[in-house]
Amino acid sequence: MRSARRPGVPVPPQELPMRLSIRPPAAVVLAGLALACAVPNAVAASDTTARLVVKYKTEAQAASADASRVRVQALAAKTGVELSALRQTATGATVYRMAEPVTLARARQIAARVAADASVAYALPDVRVKAAALPADPYASMQWSLQDSSTYTGAANLFSAWPSGNTRQIVVAVVDTGLLAHPDLTAHQIGGYDFISDTTIAADGDGRDSDPTDVGDYCTDDGTDSSWHGTSVAGLIAAQAGNGYGVAGGAANNALLLHARVLGRCGGYLSDVADAVVWAAGGSVSGVPTNTTPARVINLSLGADAGTSCYTYLQDAVDAAAARQAVVVVAAGNDGAASVGAPANCSGVIAVGAHTVAGDLASYSNHSADVTLTAPGGGSCMTLASCDSRPTYTIGNGGTRAASAMSELTGFAGTSAATPHVAAAAALLLAVDPSLTPAQVRSLLVSTARSHPSGTYCASHAGQCGAGMLDAAAAVAAIQGPVVTISGASVVTGSATVTLNASATGAGSGAS
Structure with missing residues (x-):
């Protein structure tokens, strides 16, 4: 037999310069969205959001404020989720602000119920990003293999893969x-x-x-x-x-x-x-x-x-x-x-x-x-x-x-x-x-x-x-970031307050 x-056998360590890696925004841009419940005190700010970004398929839909208000009012009666339009992005989407931040897990639960409107091109969370400092372990800086590939070509991007939330x-x-x-x-x-x-x-x-x-x-x-x-x-x-x-x-x-x-x-x-x-x-x-x-x-x-x-x-x-x-x-x-x-x-x-x-x-x-x-x-x-x-x-x-x-x-x-x-x-x-x-x-x-x-x-x-x-x-x-769509809504101009129904689909939709 x-x-x-x-x-593979251990080999002696050697002295290496300390490096700090920065997590690229693309790694977290789909990290989550939340829409309809208050955030528990213990939840970190990076695990919540109070914003989402919505883009419609045609400019006419995006510009139709009156049609948007009608649709939003109908959704408000169903969901009770209050949003206000903040601004337009450079690529023609609208950033909406919720009345209060909610957990990413809740966002996934809501997003699973939404996503059917043919007028919407996409809806995504506006998630906080931050520099990804190395863990507080004295030799983590020597672990090139777990760091970002932007620093070491052969690195596996494991530190920046650590998931947020529960x-x-x-x-x-x-x-x-x-x-x-x-x-x-x-x-x-x-x-x-x-x-x-x-x-x-x-x-x-x-x-x-x-x-x-x-x-x-x-x-x-x-x-x-x-x-x-x-x-x-x-x-x-x-x-x-x-x-x-x-x-x-x-x-x-x-x-x-x-x-x-x-x-x-x-x-x-x-x-x-x-x-x-x-x-x-x-x-x-x-x-x-x-x-x-x-x-x-x-x-x-x-x-x-x-x-x-x-x-x-x-x-x-x-x-x-x-x-x-x-x-x-x-x-x-x-x-x-x-x-x-x-x-x-x-x-x-x-x-x-x-x-x-x-x-x-x-x-x-x-x-x-x-x-x-x-x-x-x-x-x-x-x-x-x-x-x-x-x-x-x-x-x-x-x-x-x-x-x-x-x-x-x-x-x-x-x-x-x-x-x-x-x-x-x-x-x-x-x-x-x-x-x-x-x-x-x-x-x-x-x-x-x-x-x-x-x-x-x-x-x-x-x-x-x-x-x-x-x-x-x-x-x-x-798998971490669900795609979110808004049913029957378009851009709201000015300072109008609106209510939208939203849900997300994606892995880990709030299960614990």
């Missing part, structure tokens, strides 16, 4: 070396299970058990130290943001971490990985207690050698997870080969290659038609002669065999590092709209991916690197 291994915490399973109680993770860890069935590989005194603690995965056969790989992967997904310690994860406070230990001394077995995938998604595994906190995202930063087939027992596990609405995200592998191995070549997974700071394919990254997209993994470039080869940055541990001092900053390169960036983006999408299916999550990530830059390997080798580079902010923006 083939053994699974971890495609969202959920999504359970993400890290199927890896297990759990360490790292100070940057403990607030988000919800336990897990040890799936290593071989007692020698487990090295914790027994086989499978309810303790997923990472006791070290060093391998005397090949002279490698313990990697604390699962901790570094988990840090890229859900290191606590804003706690004044360490780094921030890509999904930060929108994710909870479920650890399934499958990698021990010198690796692990795919059969254990298969059982862990089924269990993580909430399925039944003989002899293992039921998982009461099923994961919606499963991160597999591991794999067999390039070319290894996706065996039936592994494909069955992936299918079982998908049937339970879990998104399975898998590392493409670090063989530098023009093929991938299992589980990255299983049907229905999101297979992730790695690119560098500059957006070139990383020299170690596997690439083939099985790759779904690439994400930041750091390291050396496949093609570009001048290459910024810094790794991604996360957390770790300093022990060479047993765990010792926790690290607030660890360099981490490989497709193992690229994969949790995509898992974090998937978690953010589900935090906004938990009704999304695995296929819909995949489609959103693929359709919003950015093209690889000109001159890079992927740009000149079509079909080898998937849809492009991960753009988490674009994916979240694609």
